[in-house]
Amino acid sequence: GLVKTKVGLLILGLSNSGKSTVVARLTKEPVEDVAPTVGFAVESVKIEGLAVTMFDMSGNQRYHELWQHYYKDTTAIMFVLDSADRARFAEADAVLQEVLHAETLKRVPMLFLCNKMDLALAASPDEVAQALHLPAASAARAFQLQPCSALEGKGIKEGTQWLLDHV
Numbered sequence: 001g002l003v004k005t006k007v008g009l010l011i012l013g014l015s016n017s018g019k020s021t022v023v024a025r026l027t028k029e030p031v032e033d034v035a036p037t038v039g040f041a042v043e044s045v046k047i048e049g050l051a052v053t054m055f056d057m058s059g060n061q062r063y064h065e066l067w068q069h070y071y072k073d074t075t076a077i078m079f080v081l082d083s084a085d086r087a088r089f090a091e092a093d094a095v096l097q098e099v100l101h102a103e104t105l106k107r108v109p110m111l112f113l114c115n116k117m118d119l120a121l122a123a124s125p126d127e128v129a130q131a132l133h134l135p136a137a138s139a140a141r142a143f144q145l146q147p148c149s150a151l152e153g154k155g156i157k158e159g160t161q162w163l164l165d166h167v
């Protein structure tokens with residue numbers, strides 16, 4: 001099996017970063033849409049002991065306080081970036097910093113997925129690390145950058161294994 005204990009996995013990223021495609025790589029089951037009652041789309045899926053919640057962190061600042069609601073049961077985080085979409089690196093950086101500074105998530109391990117590495121124009125992991133001010137792992141939080149292509153199924157398994165090993 002994939003997991004030993006119950007894991008609350010939060011998958012975050014901007015719209016179009018590849019979150020659903022990552023989830024599709026983790027499960028064969030269809031992703032069930034939860035009604036976006038709060039104004040942003042939240043989806044959840046269960047994969048053998050893994051309670052996965054994902055949401056889109058794009059857009060309106062006024063929804064940000066609602067994100068906190070989903071933080072409390074989180075024991076592992078995946079942050080998904082479209083590595084080819086340099087025009088949105090600053091926006092991705094802003095929401096990433098918000099997540100990194102959230103008190104509730106302070107000690108939660110994070111796997112940072114540099115997705116869409118199959119694209120010729122994708123930024124290198126080094127470029128991404130600089131542009132998004134990626135932190136090093138610390139005593140408080142395990143942090144790992146993982147280049148991947150959710151489309152081709154590359155890097156997802158290794159990254160997920162690392163994350164589950166650090167919960």
Ligand code: GTP
Pocket residue numbers: 013014015016017018019020021022056115116117118119148149150151152
């Ligand atoms: P929202 O539902 O808008 O929040 O998007 P999302 O983050 O769930 O992204 P989704 O998985 O729907 O992917 C967005 C688009 O990017 C789709 O057209 C995917 O096929 C494409 N995509 C996802 N992962 C990859 C990848 O690794 N490489 C490439 N080239 N395209 C990808």
